[in-house]
Amino acid sequence: MMAWIQFIVGASLISAGVVVLALSVLGVFRFNYVLNRMHAAAMGDTLGILLVLGGLIVFSGFTFLSLKLLLTIIMLWLTSPVSSHLIGRLEVHINERLNEHVREVKH
Amino acid sequence: MxxxxxxxxxxxxxxxxxxxxxxxxxxxxxxxxxxxxxxxxxxxxxxxxxxxxxxxxxxxxxxxxxxxxxxxxxxxxxxxxGARLMTFAYRLAAVVICLAVIFVLLSSVSMLPEFGRSDNPANNEVAARYIEKGIEETGAVNIVGGMILNYRAFDTLGESHVLFVAACAVMMLLRLRLDKDGRPTREKLDAEADDRKYEPHNDVILQKVSSLIVPCLLLFGIYVVFNGHLSAGGGFSGGAIMGAALILYVNAHGLTRAGRQPLFGFKVFKYITFGALAFYSLAKGYSFFMGANHLDSHIPLGTPGNILSAELILPLNIAVGAVVAWTMYSFYVLFRKGDF
Structure with a gap:
């Protein structure tokens, strides 16, 4: 019974992650502007990876391997948003015709 | 005109x-x-x-x-x-080149021996010897490590010198020097101004995250280098990790701030690469005069599986790791600004 629950939870987590990753790939191809594309790609980088690796953690149970997978999640969650942030910052700094794509919201 | x-x-x-x-x-x-x-x-x-x-x-x-x-x-x-002609010629050339490459590759594949046969040239006594007697002779649990730094150490010596020569060539082409009176030239000042303007070295998010990650990366790189003879890894992969950590630090904090620390200076780069390569050459350079034969170093092998074992493999791994790390870092700095 326990093994079945483990299998169902892990499999559903992994398939949800795959769906998120597929959606993010679709978004990268469908959107036209850098910042929109980054929005789609960042979803796969964080939520998709979290779901897939979480599924793998559920599969492997309380082992040393799942600790390593947890470390991988922490590493990816630290680095990938920062790189997205840097790309977005570069785009905002460099693009001279930013106003065609972006509307500034005043608080 | x-x-x-x-x-x-x-x-x-x-x-x-x-x-x-x-x-x-x-x-x-x-x-x-x-x-x-x-x-x-x-x-x-x-x-x-x-x-x-x-x-x-x-x-x-x-x-x-x-x-x-x-x-x-x-x-x-x-x-x-002209446009039509050029497009036609371009497409024709693309098709011809593709067909030629396909022909060459397929013909060479057809000349390969059948996969998995026992009398293939790849299945000779060398591989069997490495697997059977590798641990006994080199003291390295990681057979790949024992192979590249003991049996084939002269090969790795050449590889690390290739890295050094590449770093020298990049330096000759890209390094902006001081002029005769010791003042920076105009190109150097321009490059520094560009660097200050375009590189994101005042980004708080990047700085915070890099101060979290860089120590872990350095530690992990050192672990990979020091465990080269025990587990998968070794000088090249660990050196690449350490080089990435150095590059990340410079990227986050800017060269002016990183340059104040001796670890990121040109002097350290010079001494570390030269020292590591000189040590490696002294330790394994005899191979070229002995026809790549082994010379007993009289260092005890130790028990396989300990950190201090496998005679020269650990120090050679450290030398290779240092060369790789600082070469990567110097490439990055030279391509970014032209100087340390």
Whole structure:
């Protein structure tokens, strides 16, 4: 019974992650502007990876391997948003015709 | 345009060509003409000078128009027939090259021996010897580590020297030096201004995250280097991780702040790469004179599985790791700013 629950939870987590990753790939191809594309790609980088690796953690149970997978999640969650942030910052700094794509919201 | 031509006519190459064509007479003639031209303004009256100027302007206009006509014709040609011709030639060349590459690859694949047969050249006694006696002879649990740094250490010696030579070449091409009086040249100042302007070294998010990650990365790189003879890894992969950590730090905090620490300076790069390579060459350079035969180093092998075992593999791993890390870092800095 326990093994079945483990299998169902892990499999559903992994398939949800795959769906998120597929959606993010679709978004990268469908959107036209850098910042929109980054929005789609960042979803796969964080939520998709979290779901897939979480599924793998559920599969492997309380082992040393799942600790390593947890470390991988922490590493990816630290680095990938920062790189997205840097790309977005570069785009905002460099693009001279930013106003065609972006509307500034005043608080 | 006219200015360029003037420069060209007085240039060394043009004078050399003229001299080749007509001997020393041509050179003399051109020199006399140049002298005459210099002396011209005082000889002519104002009206004549005006007329001369007008004539020259007309000539320039004519030149200009002719050039424009040629360019327009070229433009038209490239838009219509030329474009079609070029596209056709391009596609034809692409298809021909693709077919040629496919033919060469497929023919070489067809000449390969059948996969998995026991008498293939890959299944010789060397691989069997490495697997059977590797741990016993080198003391390294990681057979790959024992192979590249003991049996085939001269090969790895060449590889690390390739990295060093590449770093030297990049430095020769890209390094911006001080001038003779020890002051920075204009290119160097420009590069530093560009660096300050374009690189994101004042980004708080990047700085915070890098101060979290860089120590972990360095530690992990050192672990990979030091465990090269025990687990998968070794000098090259651990050195790459350490180099990435150095690059990340410089990227986050800027070269001016990182440059104050000796770890990121040019001096440390110089001493570490030279020291590591010199140590490696001293330790394994004899291979070239012995025909790649082994020479007993009289260092005890130790028990396989301990950190201090496998005689020279651990120090050689450290040397290779240092060379790889600092070479990667120096490439990054040289391509970014041209100096440390």
């Amino acid at each position: 006219a200015k360029l031509r003037d420069n060209y006519e007085t240039s060394l190459w043009a004078r050399f060509l003229r001299w080749m064509k007509s001997g020393s007479k041509g050179l003399e003639r051109s020199m006399i003409r140049a002298l005459e031209e210099e002396a011209e303004p005082s000889q002519h009256s104002e009206a004549e000078q005006l007329a001369l100027e007008k004539a020259r302007e007309e000539r320039e206009m004519q030149d200009h128009e002719r050039e424009r006509a040629i360019q327009e014709r070229l433009h038209l040609w490239s838009k219509t027939r």
